[in-house]
Amino acid sequence: MSEQVTDEVLREVALTRAEYDQVVELLGRAPSDVELGMFGAMWSEHCGYKNSRPLLKHFPTEGERVLQGPGENAGAVDIGENLAVVFKIESHNHPSAVEPYEGAATGVGGIVRDIFTMGARPIALLNSLRFGPLDVPRNQYLFGGVVGGIGGYGNCLGIPTVAGDIFFDERYNGNPLVNAMAVGIVEHDKIMRATASGVGNLVVLVGADTGRDGIHGATFASVENPEESHRGVVQVGNPFLEKLLLEACLEALEVPGVVAMQDLGAAGLTSSSVEVASKGGLGIEIDVQKVSRREEGMTAYEVMLSESQERMLIIVEPDSLPALVEIFERWDLHSDVIGTVTSDGNVRILDGDEVVADVPGTYYTDECPTYVRDGFESARIAAARATDVSRWDNVKAESVFSTLSTLLASPNICSRRSVVSTYDHTILSNTVVPPMAADAAIVRVKGTSLGLAVKTDCNPRYVYLDPHLGGQHAVAEAARNVSCTGATPIALTNCLNFGSPEKPEGYFQLQQAILGMAEVAGALGTPVVSGNVSLYNESGDEAILPTPTIGIVGLLENVNQHVGMSASAGSELWLIGSQVAGLGASEYLAAVHGKTVGAPPPLDIELEAGVQSLTRSLIQDGVALAAHDTSEGGLLVAVAEMLFGHGVGVSLELSEILAANDGSLARAFFGESASRVIVAISPDNAATLQERAGKAGVAAVRIGITGGSDLAIDGVGTISISELKYQWSTGFDRQAADSK
């Protein structure tokens, strides 16, 4: 049978011959062109999760607060007062590699639609970015384009971009990562789901006209070397239109007869119609001739697979149609009735009178093949992890400050001010803690005393060198960031950016990272309520650093009970938690010695939970005046970052820390460790802190007192804070200036 289809056609729809044969067997006949295109899109990794689905089952997805877990457009979590926070993170890596501005912009547009599709008003945006080093001109272009696209779209929509993370490594050359997260608020009883109901209800397409842009976008996201294979599929964003769509859709949800809403994202009309029907156990019939088009001569195939942005599918009872149309007319948006909900379970596509596709909806979804593969670790990476890092354990007292300066100026640590200042972070007047002022941003929930702490995070170097442990760290650190503001982490979303799962080394990374993340998410009580998978991030033979980005949300019952990271003069700094640090997988090895080797620090989940809980309670009780997670770059970097806000100095007394690290300056000052936080307190509260830490079974050691304008280390020397701040503030500029 399969001789009827050529390899070229299969490549275009990204199906294997075995998968094609499976389609033929299911249907009992060869698929039509339109059907084949629809199978290709629905059975892509992007829509069908065929490699990741069996692994995703490991994630804890339930909890007391969870109102909606994975499977809808976004997760929803109870925050009290009959309100839910709705959030999700999603990748737009492949489009951004080809056209960074539009790729990133439409990434923002897509994730925002996922939020308001649920009936929630978006109140915050975040983004997690990965690039190759900035001394390569192509990477500068990608970086500038992506940052421009995020700002261009989000600023116009009027949703503040409040947090994120940026990381550079040469393994992202050619494969930048652009993960966008959106957070919204909805009343419990107004959560809308994308499940069709009611035979005879109308299928309405609203928003933009449909054009030829983005055809095969979903399959494009699921192949290696996208630049080679799918040139020209990147969509173009129109944030103005999205703003109108956002307002109109939120109004439309108030119409009683609106039963479901589904945005058109990857695989456009195909995936939205299939999903809305199959979730409801119903069929759907659509006539592509009723779809308003941007250009003439489009085929049914093109209409069904177009990924034109800013479109939404609404299922509405016939009686309510006039009310719905009126809302969209008011916003100068058209609404096309393109079909009806049917009882037979088939997704039937008409081109006028001609039936061009007629397949049970579940064939596209439930019958999507899944693959459980055998993975094994790359010998090269195992060897890198086993590397003895003691040869670099050689920082002398006289080189402590030059090493610190190098780290502060390194692109993974330096100030992000030049980036975040191009994002509107004050609009909607909810931003209580703006970008860079704390380990997570805080937005208030208007009309309540509640606050949400939000952050994205992932140290991909840890995941590369030990996927299981690195996956654990990703969740632990994200939660720690939120805890350092005083908020309680309540749930998370993730974006799994990996290389090809068809290579055993790649599959191993994906599998192990998921297992590690799942363990810590379970232990910390932060279920995974939504997420997205982006595989095949490879150029040539080189895969990216495995990057399971975590987006996390924490809750403050009283938004005013929070702290930032900046210490003021006259505060004591205390290190709570782990005192022993290591050089394996550290920023020190990468930035100073150019090495990505060694084992990441161990993670004791119980200690981690204890440190976070102690940190939160110290903040809630007003003992901690500032708090900061001590991660990439180690202790001195974290101390310096706490001082830049107020430009205050510190006298450090680190003999206990040094003793815990066998007297090694490198490990004590620049080594990395999980489960530790620096808090600033009033000296009057030192005894209270010690008592509380003792009760919690968490070590606490006084490391210094703030004041003056220098950073002084007993036995090492003194350097001015303004000099250190200059290094930190100009890191990006100097990276770019190094390019040839």
Next chain:
Amino acid sequence: MRFGVVIFPGSNGDHDALSAVELGLGDEVVPIWHKERSVDHVDALLIPGGFSYGDYLRAGAIARFSPIMDAVTEFANAGGPVLGICNGFQILTEAHLLPGALLRNGSLHFVCTWVYVRVESDRTPFTADIDPGSVLRLPIAHGQGRYFVTPEQYDDLVTNDQIVFRYSDARGEVHDDHNPNASIDHIAGVSNVRGNVVGLMPHPERAYDLGIGGDDGLRVLRAARQAVIQAVRA
């Protein structure tokens, strides 16, 4: 006392303008859709920021042709207080209710930060009870906020006391380091000759609560309330 907030397609500062009056000031406020044709039911108008009509053509260039603009112009010509914020300022210059134009920032980048502005004139309803020389801390968030006028227009501004706000440091000193967009003579806001129409790039409507970084914006709105009440009494 009732404020009105004019909403164009693409306005996105409307939520903050409504919140600032309602939650910050505690006064009544109503949204006014751009397709409406009357503003008779309000005492003061706020034209909020955003990207009206996607900023296509030029920021504010299309919004000025919206149906509501005739009523806004009539209201302004009758002496009603009108405050254009950010994109609202751009719309008022495009509608020739205010002199000058807003160009792309000197840095060529969108910039979001908190700035200080010095109040230069108490002749307008929005500064009527604020002493000249007072410093307000307000957020900015714009890509096209570089105020520009011709030399002749600039002379008129000075002569007629139309410069309302200048970017400054925390102590009210004006210098180039604190001019975020390279505006001419550090101008952050101006009025019409009569003084009742004011436009500024900073966002008073995002600074109405200490919990979100500051409440200096309330002084601007409170001044307008005071001015309206006094005008009614007079």
